[in-house]
Amino acid sequence: MNGFDMKNVMKKNVMALALLGIYILFIILGFVIKGQNILAPAIVTSLIERNAYVFILGAGMLMCMLTGGNIDLSVGSVVCFIGSVVGLFSVENRLLDQWFGVWEEQVIDGEVTKVLVQHAQPLNTPLAILVALAVGLLYGALLGFLIAYVRIPPWIATLAGYLAFRGLGTQVLTKASADAALSNFPESLKNIFGGSVLEYIRINGEKVYLDVLGMNIPCVLAGVLASAAVIFIMIISRKKKVAKGYQADPKWFVALKCVILTAIIMFFAIEFSFEGGIPVVVLWIGGVLILYGIITEKTTIGRHFMTVGGNAESARLSGINNRLVMFFAYLNMAVLTVIAAMIVTVRASAANSTAGEEYELDAIAACIVGGVSAYGGSGTIVGMVVGATMIGVINQGMQLIGVDQNWIKIVKGLVLLAAVVFEIVSKNSNKKKASKKKTAEEATKQLEDVAEKAAEELVAGTTVEADAEPDVEIPEGGIAISESQ
């Protein structure tokens, strides 16, 4: 059997193709309505940066959903809360002064009042990050414990977090500052979660920009290196397969894949190079996506997650610790939420009480549109990225065309619904095809039996256990009948 089938490839990448289609559609619409390219390269790169949180939260949400369609509703509120924690400990503020400032009793207008004589010193950046991480881990562990061991349904446990942390975050911020927002973060923090890499170097205290023709050299170089790495990996893995005699994609297809991937990487590399270098956020996104891509596809851990979602009982009897898997899904989500919170806070240059609103829904939507099963057991990082990007493009494209916000919401809702309907319908049609094929196969097999076996055995051969009635067939019974009539 020839393993390569163009139809299958198209099927597998249907969402990516849809994304491409939507992208082109918006470009055309932009020219028609606005007379300009509304999705120019610069806009696309800013879209990626702005949606960084979706990719990072989406990776965590993917892990949760793999375990059986479980979601985490609290991530948006936790983003807000973690932002407030970071602000609290890394910026001078009222609350910190109240706790750690130096106060003196003075007599003013005949009354004894406490007066702040020295502000509290905020923590340095690494410590502030550690505190935020610790808070996140603590929450994740608690949540994981409640869900995996106390068996609270995830959406309820996280709904509690959704409510509580929004309140807690807002409370911290209102106590800490008059306008319920903390800003003026230290540069060191901003550089870890924002800005660009190697835009310039300092020689003798002077900034030397690493530009040629307005393009940042390290950025272009990184793009070239990344492209080379991708091509190298592709070729090596194909060679390995061929050497071992496994099915391998034809050479031209590998080449095509290389060209497409290289083009995407270089597109971004060149775009970013015009804007001062690789954004730190992109490194964070890249790191997280590659790490979780490897975990889900290439490790036993990922396999455990998928199996628990595919059939929890079967997983348990195969020696997988279901509860531990659930626990880690939510612990992991909390860690990624901390990263997302940092990025979002730094990008907004402030921690405020509206930060992270509806982020949980964005992350869930990215997964669903990206083909992650709403019932668990299957889904990929690549799919989630495509889903996130698609929602981002639709959002941005419609905004730029001038569609009303409310209509954008309606369209986004419909896209989400369509993605799930698509998943389920295509799954069902696969099943039906398979069961038809199965029937045919078994029928021929029985014919063979007839030829081989004695008549009395044949009687036994056509018998079956009632228990063996395919579960699948019963719900589909209605359809099957109408077809046969």
Add this chain to the structure above:
Amino acid sequence: MAKVLLEMKSITKTFPGVKALDNVNLKVAEGEIHALVGENGAGKSTLMNVLSGIYPFGTYEGDIVYDGEVCRFHKIKDSEKKGIVIIHQELALVPYLTIGENMFLGNEQGSKWCIDWNKTYAEADKYLEMVGLTDSSKTLIKDIGTGKQQLVEIAKALAKNAKLLILDEPTSSLNETDSRALLDLMKKLQKEQGMTMIIISHKLNEVSYVADKITVVRDGSTIETLDSKTDDISETRIIKGMVGREITDRFPKRHDVRIGDVMMEVNNWTVYHPEFSERKVVDDVSINVRSGEVVGIYGLMGAGRTELAMSIFGRSYGIGISGELKLGGRRVTLKSPKMAIKAGLAYVTEDRKGNGLVLSNSILRNTTLANLEGVSTGGIFLDQDKETEVAQEYVEKLRTKTPSVEQLVGNLSGGNQQKVLLAKWMFANPDVLILDEPTRGIDVGAKYEIYCIINDLAKAGKSVIMISSELPEVIGMSDRIYIMNQAKIVGEMKASEATQENIMACIVGVRGESENAESVNADSVGSEA
């Protein structure tokens, strides 16, 4: 002769690829209690599902003549309208509703839009009295025991004006006293109301006790109908009908298999039910298996075989497990399936779809699932090429019919799924394999192949425990046979000495004694508590 209330004429029901019912005929006279008996999967439940309209008209061939007319039921409501009510093995009561609410669920009393609660409860009480239940109809279902719940089900059926009552394994979850009460109620309903009843049961002593006529179903066909007035309806006689196949060369022979030392030994193993914690599901069981040996465990459904196997396999079933487990002579404690796998045990489940395979995953992923260490470096990074290799190897070795190892397991036939399940556990490289109903629901050709695999395993020095409720299979495949009944091992014999008759004798013979023994047990448990 009484009027014939129901006649099912040459019913044939086909599922994709297999005939579940083949030309079945059943005649039930008005006012009689008619028992349907047969081995697991003989087609009893399928037949009743055809009758009650769960499998609608058109999906089967043949006629259902009820009360003199040919019926075409498209859904359960249609058959209920005619007075045919089925009570399923798993009770369909809502735990947090009252008895009364449950009884009239879907049949609410009052006007079209408004439920008349006074009438509901008054009616409910009336029917409860009829079945001899003294609890108030306002009691929540969760607060009454399984025995009483079964009575509520019957009252519910009566409230629907049932003329023909079908009880599917009504006593399977009841203890002796409750069972007897239920059977007596059936007799009472028959006498006082002339109710016609069909009872499906595995408990043959109950069948002999209650039934006027007994129809034996085997391999999707009705074999014979026995009349309690004219025929011998002893358990032995019924069993003869149930399993009356000849053991032919359907079982491949094992040659040159050296039976070695005791590989696994279980002593005084006792397990309690996870929900009804006072019920023993495995009672003081001691078994052993040697390397290269195939040990059969025979028992009817509900005898405690699966519970025994799963509790041994890393305590994956049951609570309050006590007893001694020795592997290779060393005493071990296995607290989780993971530990059990590490220790060299494998449990190949009877429910391959439910807890064996991940149907939405490929053959490849299912094959390596129980031994991911074997295909990864450092237990973390999967070597996907090696996985493919392994899956491919087992597909070839077990002759699994599939286009590729990437095929989703859900798309395979039962026999091939079973092979994937076996491959999964063979790859885990265990010393002891517990196969729970390894040939359930697969056709004869595939069965033969599974038997060959079992023989190969024995040849390779593995210990195999094969749980089965098919007598010919147990006798044909095992070296030694344990017979299990009502949570106990009631007999052990060499396969060479085993016949269907003496295996059945173990079950029948001990049944009388075990009733006494059980009451003693119950007393001792009670006094301890």
